[in-house]
Amino acid sequence: MKKYSLYILLPAFIVISILAMVNEIRKGHTLYHEEWAHAGVVAHSPEEYPAVFDFDPLAGLQTNAGEIHLPPPPLQKETWPCSQCHDKDTSNPERRVLSAAHEEIVLKHDEEHRWCLDCHDFADRDKLHLASGEKVSFEESYRLCGQCHGPTYRDWRLGIHGRRTGYWNGSKSYLLCVHCHSPHEPKFKPLTPLPPPLRPEFLRGQDSAKETQ
């Protein structure tokens, strides 16, 4: 009787140990990456995020060498040109909290020392002005930013700062400072990351499964 019970107990013990081991391997990642144990279980492809890749990096570019292309500034159609309202206004150059219009603009850009008319020109509302008083258009707003952010301005002109698209040995497209940094609140906004890669233990794709059948 004792001998026969061994025939059952021993295989059962082996099977249970193997199952436990497999389970340990499958769940192993939870030990190391407890926080993201749920991540990397499903394979994702770029087609699920059309909005992210919905731009043409060669737009407006020719293959001629050396040319630099700057896209137009991101001015909003509802408020541009500024002179459409500001011309009629009885203008007030006093520093104040805005209440009649533009209340939605929150200035988080050295707001203790500056306000609207330190960058926007008072006389010509469709222009900006440098510290010297020289007027610059919105297309050249990088000159205004460069007054304070000298090293970054230099890096941007050399291609170290900011995204460039197009041809590494030909014409390229830069972005203006304001395309990525809101001038009123310039800190780069956090993004939602695209999903993590598949963990190796879930790597068995449909294709390879089909083929082994």
Next chain:
Amino acid sequence: MSDLNNRNLKPAAADSEPGMPRRDFLKAAAGTLATLALSGCTKEAIEAFLQKHFQELSPEELKTVVARLERECQEKQGVKVSISTKAAAPGVLFGAGLDLSRCIGCRRCVYGCVKENNLSRNHQIQWIRVLEQEKAKGVNLEDANPYYDPKEVPREGYFYIPVSCQHCRRPPCVKVCPVKATWSEPDGIVVVDYNWCIGCRCCMSACPYGARHFNWGTPSVPSKHLNPRMHYFGNRPRPRGVVEKCTFCIQRTREGRYPACVEACPVGARKFGNLLDRKSEIRQIMERKRVFVLKAELNTQPTFYYFYSL
């Protein structure tokens, strides 16, 4: 029965001809060819099987090979594709830069790369891996986490290192390849000939950056999303059982364009250019910023430079 036993007992020295007689060899060869023909092997399959090493192909042979590959892809995917074999331009050595102060770990480059290079969607292959690191620990690849998945990046107290092929000037992966299916091109791109690779994966174990990936299954890319502009060493369809890796988007960069990851990066952390051109962006970075390479102590001499702009 006794006859058979007798024959077996004959000593080997008694055999008058030591090697295979020519007649037998010819018979065997003819038989093999006949078997190949009968087994349903098409002329194309035999041609593919007998294809020479890429560097031994004459221009005419290369043309027929490319035409065959284009035809195969068109039959399989139903999309008209063009496979370029454009060679490296003289006076060009590609280099990439990555600004660790800017990278926020959003993985746009990873998926941009998948899209451009026709990487297999299912089983999944990604040439770029973004590692999350604690700021307090510094660059320490052993302690990095590629599976981070928060609502928003960057996370407080962490920084991010995207790692892909470093395009070493002394690539250990090339050194170990037993069939010379991978080599360094004159412009610094380390390429794989998918038709010559035997899938032994020696290069994968030799690579200190984990940059090489193996096709365990047949790569699957939906025809609708296939990028039809291909290069022989780049994003053309791979067969099952070969190794693949980042090629600096060879089909783009040989035409003068930026790689897909550079154009996908929303923070402009990725840089690319010619290391031999003093005015190129990558050289400007080396002049003005402090650059470093991963695992410099291995003396692999990568052309992929990490730097801090802040």
